Amino acid sequence: MNKTSKQRLLGLRALLEDVVEHGSSAVERAHRATAERTFAVLEAIPPVAAPARLVHVAHGAVLTGVYESIRLVNRAVGTVLTAVIEETARSAPGED
Amino acid sequence: MGQKLDLALGILNGAVGDYLVRTDNGLALPMALHLHGALVAATRVALADAYPAATPRVVVLVHGLMNTESVFAMPDGRDYGSLLRADLGLTPLYVRYNSGLPIADNGVALSALLTTLAAEYPVPLEEIVLLGYSMGGLVVRAASHSAALAAAPWLPLVRRALYVGTPHRGAPLERVGRIVSAVLQAIPDPYTRLIADLADLRSDGLKDLGDADLRHEDRARRTLRVTLRDPEHPVPLLPAITHHLVAGALSDERWVTALFGDAVVPISSATGWRSLGEGLDPSRVRVFPGLSHAAIPRSLDVYAQLRAWCEAP
Known part of the structure; x- marks a missing residue:
C-alpha cells in the first residue's frame, strides 16, 4: 500500500466516523427537542405532571445513553480500522 | 478503477472539500498538474519527464465544480488540450484541484502553481493560454486577479483566456439553494432544521458559485436576496488579456434559452459582459444552441471556435 492510498483510506475512515459522530448528534x-415539546405539554397538566417529570428524566437518560x-462504538471501530490500515501499510509497503 | 476513484474524489471534494481541508483529511485533493490521471510534480525534472516534447506555448485547462480533468475527455479520448496540441502546438497542462475550497483560495493556489511552472517548465515559456470550464473559469479569474496584485511573473505570458460555460455573474441554482436553506432554518421545527443543517453542509466553493465570488471580501458581504437577479460583479476582467466566452444553450428556442441557459448557467451569466467591464468585443462571445452544461466541455463545435480564437494573433 503506497502513502497516498494509506492517506486516503485513513481519510475515508475519518470521514465515515465524522458522519456517524455528527449525524448522531x-x-x-x-x-x-421534539420530546421536550411533548413533555412540556404533559408537565403543564396537574394530574399527570409528576409522573410526566419522572418519565422525562428517565427518557433523557436513556436518550443520552443510546x-x-x-x-x-463508532470511535472504537474507527480506532480498530486505523490500526488495521497502519498495520497493512507497514507489512505491505508500496511505491508512490 | 483509478479514473472512477479520481472522479469520486473530485465529487467528494466539490461537495465537502473545505471540511476535508479543515479536518486535515487525506481525501482532500491538493492543487496539482495531472497527466493521464497521474500527478505531475511542478519540478523541472518531473515536467521534462512528463512532457518530453514540451513546447513554448501551453494551454492550462481548469475543470469545474465536482470534476476532474476527465470532464474534458471526448468519447474517443481526445480533449481540447490534446486537439490544441495537435493543431497549434500548445502543450496541454491539466490542473486538478479541490473545488470545494473558496474560489479565492483556489485562485491563489493556481497563481502559485503557475509561478512555479513559469520557473520550472523545461523550455522557456512564451505564452500561457488559460482555459476554464464552469467554476474553473472563475478560478482562472481569481488567479489572474491575485497575480495582478502580486505582480506574478506568469501573468505577462497570458495573452488570452477562454471561459467555457463559466457563471461570471453567478449561478441561480445555488442562490435558490441558499434561500431554501434559510427558509428551512427559519421554521421552528427540529426535523426541518435538521434538513436545513444538512443542506447547509455544501462546500464553500459551491456557495461561492451563487454570486461568483472571486475574493474573500466578496464572500464576506454576501447577503440573502430573495431576487434571483444576477449580481453585478466587482472584479472586472483584466484588460491586458483578451477574454473569450463560450456559453451553451439547451435549445434554439429563445424562451428556453432565456429561461434555462445550458441547464446550469444562464446565458446572461456565461456571457455577462455588461458586468465584466467595458470593451469586450462581441466577436469574442459565442453561444452554442443545443449544448448543455455537461456537453460544452467536450464538443468539437466548441473546439473549432476555441482553436480559431487561439489562432488569432
Whole structure:
C-alpha cells in the first residue's frame, strides 16, 4: 500500500466516523427537542405532571445513553480500522 | 478503477472539500498538474519527464465544480488540450484541484502553481493560454486577479483566456439553494432544521458559485436576496488579456434559452459582459444552441471556435 492510498483510506475512515459522530448528534438534538415539546405539554397538566417529570428524566437518560453508545462504538471501530490500515501499510509497503 | 476513484474524489471534494481541508483529511485533493490521471510534480525534472516534447506555448485547462480533468475527455479520448496540441502546438497542462475550497483560495493556489511552472517548465515559456470550464473559469479569474496584485511573473505570458460555460455573474441554482436553506432554518421545527443543517453542509466553493465570488471580501458581504437577479460583479476582467466566452444553450428556442441557459448557467451569466467591464468585443462571445452544461466541455463545435480564437494573433 503506497502513502497516498494509506492517506486516503485513513481519510475515508475519518470521514465515515465524522458522519456517524455528527449525524448522531444532530439526530439526538432533533429527537430531544421534539420530546421536550411533548413533555412540556404533559408537565403543564396537574394530574399527570409528576409522573410526566419522572418519565422525562428517565427518557433523557436513556436518550443520552443510546446516542452516546452509538458514538462510543463508532470511535472504537474507527480506532480498530486505523490500526488495521497502519498495520497493512507497514507489512505491505508500496511505491508512490 | 483509478479514473472512477479520481472522479469520486473530485465529487467528494466539490461537495465537502473545505471540511476535508479543515479536518486535515487525506481525501482532500491538493492543487496539482495531472497527466493521464497521474500527478505531475511542478519540478523541472518531473515536467521534462512528463512532457518530453514540451513546447513554448501551453494551454492550462481548469475543470469545474465536482470534476476532474476527465470532464474534458471526448468519447474517443481526445480533449481540447490534446486537439490544441495537435493543431497549434500548445502543450496541454491539466490542473486538478479541490473545488470545494473558496474560489479565492483556489485562485491563489493556481497563481502559485503557475509561478512555479513559469520557473520550472523545461523550455522557456512564451505564452500561457488559460482555459476554464464552469467554476474553473472563475478560478482562472481569481488567479489572474491575485497575480495582478502580486505582480506574478506568469501573468505577462497570458495573452488570452477562454471561459467555457463559466457563471461570471453567478449561478441561480445555488442562490435558490441558499434561500431554501434559510427558509428551512427559519421554521421552528427540529426535523426541518435538521434538513436545513444538512443542506447547509455544501462546500464553500459551491456557495461561492451563487454570486461568483472571486475574493474573500466578496464572500464576506454576501447577503440573502430573495431576487434571483444576477449580481453585478466587482472584479472586472483584466484588460491586458483578451477574454473569450463560450456559453451553451439547451435549445434554439429563445424562451428556453432565456429561461434555462445550458441547464446550469444562464446565458446572461456565461456571457455577462455588461458586468465584466467595458470593451469586450462581441466577436469574442459565442453561444452554442443545443449544448448543455455537461456537453460544452467536450464538443468539437466548441473546439473549432476555441482553436480559431487561439489562432488569432
